[in-house]
Amino acid sequence: MSDPIAGTDWTDNEIDLVVADYFDMLGLELRGQSFVKAQRNAALQELTGRSRGSIEFKHQNISAVLLRLGMPWIEGYKPMANFQRALVDGVERRVAASPAVFENPFPALLDDGLREPEGLFFEPPPPVDLDPVPQALERIVRRFDPALRDARDRRLGRDGEERVFFSEQASLRSAGRTDLARKVRWVSVEDGDGAGYDIRSFDGAGRERLIEVKTTTGHRTTPFLLSENERAFSEERSDAFRLVRLYDFARQPRAFELSPPLDKAVLLRATTWRAQF
Secondary structure, eight states: OOOTTTTSOOOHHHHHHHHHHHHHHHHHHHTTOOOOHHHHHHHHHHHHOOOHHHHHHHHHHHHHHHHHTTOOOOTTSOOOOOOOHHHHHHHHHHHHHOTHHHHOSOGGGGTTOOSSOOOOEEOOOOOOOOOOOOGGGHHHHHHTOHHHHHHHOHHHHHHHHHHHHHHHHHHHHHTTOHHHHTTOEEHHHHTOSOSSOSEEEEOTTSOEEEEEEEEOSSOTTOOOOOOHHHHHHHHHTTTTEEEEEEEOTTSSOEEEEEOSOGGGTSOOOOOOOOOOO
């Protein structure tokens, strides 16, 4: 249908309707349930009077906001970043009213643990992004910091480490090094945090791989927190330290690996200060 109100600003009510529809579709997709986007779009056309294309564009705008928040987004709606502040406010209202969608958008996937995990797909790391956070997004990114969220989620972190632990063993067995696979240690579980890495593994030649795992539910460019101990250890043992970044954990976990010096691969910014007398 044509848009009889094309060129006019979307009202808060219209934005809330399209945001609610988007999050409902996202929940269905993460649970593996089907839906017909065309039917849902038609229903929104009736409710808002907006055109099909205008509604699709708003859905793509929402994907762009969720990308910056390190959240999963609907695969059929490629992020389109030239969004208006009113849309960001609408997403903020939704997340604030239902914080579970930000803190844990896929609870069902954690219920049964990670039995017999599949092998990880490793790909090249993303390039460093020098673009600043768009001004319209600054407040919501500060309020809902994806790096802090993932650092607080101990279950997510543990499941990510478990996935890498079994993957390292499987890779060594595939390489004919069953002897080394038996020596892989989950250090953060066996000895506790503080070593500067999570897993002690090996490559096929028997050289140490001291792996720190960082896991997120969002896209591969979602920011993460790195402790000073981890950063210092990466310099101290630059020969063996490896940072394995797991992402898209809400669907099919994928990974890339970073080697020291880390400041050549990511932008490191101080986020806390130690005050001392």
